[in-house]
Amino acid sequence: MNLAYRDIRHGLGRFLLTCVGLGLLLGVVLAMIGIYRGLIVEALTIARAPAVDLWVVEANTRGPFAEASRIPGDIREAVARIADVTAAGSITYQTVETEHRGDKLRLYVIGYELTRPGGPPAIAEGREIARSHYEMVADQSTGLALGDRIRLGRHVFTVVGLTRHQVNSGGDPAIYITLPDAQKLQFDLAPPAARVQLARGTGGSSLDTVNAVVARLDANASPEAVAETVRRWKHLAAITQEAQELILTRSLVDRARRQIGLFTSLLLVVSAVIIALIIYTMTMEKLKQIATLKLIGAPDRTIIGMIVQQALALGFIGFAIGATLIFNTKDYFPRRVVLEPDNVMILGLIVFAVCLLSSGLGVRAALRVDPATALGG
C-alpha cells in the first residue's frame, strides 16, 4: 500500500493546485533561463551569421559591434589577396527606425555584397536578393511578409525573402540589403544636407566606406596568424571569430547577462524556499497521522517514504507543468527564449535536489513526532 499515492489521491485537487502553483513558479525560472540563454544567442547571432573566421575593422577598435568602425570598401580586395583567405566580403551595420502599417519598426540593417560572405545564413521563406537595388531579406520577427514594401531612407524596398531568428544583441530584427543600398542609406546625405556640405567644401567624399570586412579562411589556416598579418599593416585591426564572440558576450551584453543571471539565481533560491515550505507544511499537516502511524508500529522508512515520494511527485509534476507551459509559450515572448535540453535537465536536477533537501526538513519534523501525541484529543 503506497501511502504517498493514497494521500495524493485523497486530496487530488489540492495537490494538483499546489503543483500548478509550483509549475508556474518553475515556469518563470525556466523562462528566465531561456531569456538568459536567448540574450547570449541573440548577441552572437549576427556575428555568426556570415560564418566567417576573421573580422577586419578600423585600427584600435573592437568593431563593428562593440565599437564603431569605418574602413574603406576596397580593403576587401586587399584582404582577399592574403594567403589562406578563401573569401572576403564587405559589410555595413546600422540601426534604422521606420514605419510599417502605422507602427514604428526598428530594424538592424545589414548591407552585404551579394556573392560574398556576409549575407543571410539561411532563407526560411522566399528567395535571396537577386537584384542590385531595393530588395531586402527581412527576419520574420519584423512582422514583414513577402512582397511587403517598406521605406528606408529615401528609397522603398521590397521584401523578397525571410529569415528566422536573425536579431542583433539589442533584440532588433535584422534585414539584409545590398552593400550599395546600405552605403547609400548610411552615408548618402539628403539633397539639402548634401548641398550644405558641398558649399562648405566637404562634400563629394567617397561612399565606399564599410564597417567591416569579413573573411573565410582555408580550413587548415590559423585565424590568429592571418589576423596578425592584417594587424601588421598598422592601420587595421583584425579580430578572429572566437575573439569577436568573446567581445560580444563579455562586453556588449555582459551587464544584461549578469543582471538576468543574478535575477535567475535569486528566483531559483526563492523557488527552493517555496518548495521547502510547501513540503514542510504538507508534512506538518499530517503530524497527527504520522504520530498514529508510529504508534501502531509503522517503521521510520514507511513515514520517510511517504514524505519523500510526495515531495518528489510535487517537484516532478510541478516541473513538468512549468516546462510544458514555457515550451508552449516561448515563441510569444518579445525576445528570444532559448531552452536547450541541458538547461532543462540541470533545472530538473536542481528541483529534484531541492525536493529531496526540503523533504529532509519534513522528515526531520516527522521523525521527531512523539507517538504519544496520537493519544488524547
Added chain:
Amino acid sequence: MADAPDRPLVHLDHISKHFGEGETRVDALREVSLDVYPRQVVALLGPSGSGKTTLLNVIGCILDPSSGSMELDGEPVLKDGLWLRPNLRQLRLDKIGFIFQFHNLIPFLDATDNVALVLQLASADAVATRTRAVELLDYLEVGHRRSAMPAKLSGGEAQRVAIARALANKPRIILADEPTAALDSKRAGIVMDLLRKVAVEQDAAIIAVTHDEKIFDRFDRIFSLRDGRLDEGVSAESR
C-alpha cells in the same frame, strides 16, 4: 466478570515515572504495580494530571519509565527501567492494539485499508491483509462500510473501524484512550459490548482510560489513579 487465569497479559512491577529534577520534579507514577489477565476489561480512572495517560503510555511502550519492570504477554520487556527490546515500534506492532478517543483513522485510506495497513506493516501479503481486514470489519458489524472513507463514517462506525484496526494484528493487549468519549450513550454501550466481545473471543486484555461513568458497569475491574498512585476501586475524586 472474567476469571483470572494464572499468567497475566500485562504485569507491571513497581513502575515509577518522574519528570524533571529537584524542585521541579513531578512524580507522575509512584511504584505502580498491576496485573491484567486475559479476557479482562479494565478501566483506569483519575482526575486530570493523575497519571492515567502516563501509565497508558508506559504500558504502550511509548514512554520510558524511570524505574520498574514490565512483562507483556509473558515476555519481559522492561527491567529496572530499561527496555529489553531495541525496537519498541515492532513490539507495539506485535503485541499491542490502540484505540483512540477520536478514532485517529488515516483520513486518506478507506475503512478496509485502515485495517489492512497494520497487517501490511507486519509484512502480511496484500490479498491476505484485505481478506483479514474485511473479516474484522464484518466481525465488528461495520463490513457494509468497508469502502467508505473515514470522513464519511459516523462516530460509532469510525470507532468500530478503529477497533478493527486495533485487532488486525491479533494483539492480546488493547489499550484504549477514552474510547467512548466522542460517542453518545447508546453508541458508547455498543462499543463497550464490542470490546468485551473482543476480550472474550480473542482472549485479550483491554485497558481503557475513561471518565465515562455511564460505562463503568461494563468493566471487570476499575483502578483509580491519584497523584501517581494506583488503587483498585472507584473513589469519588477519581470520577
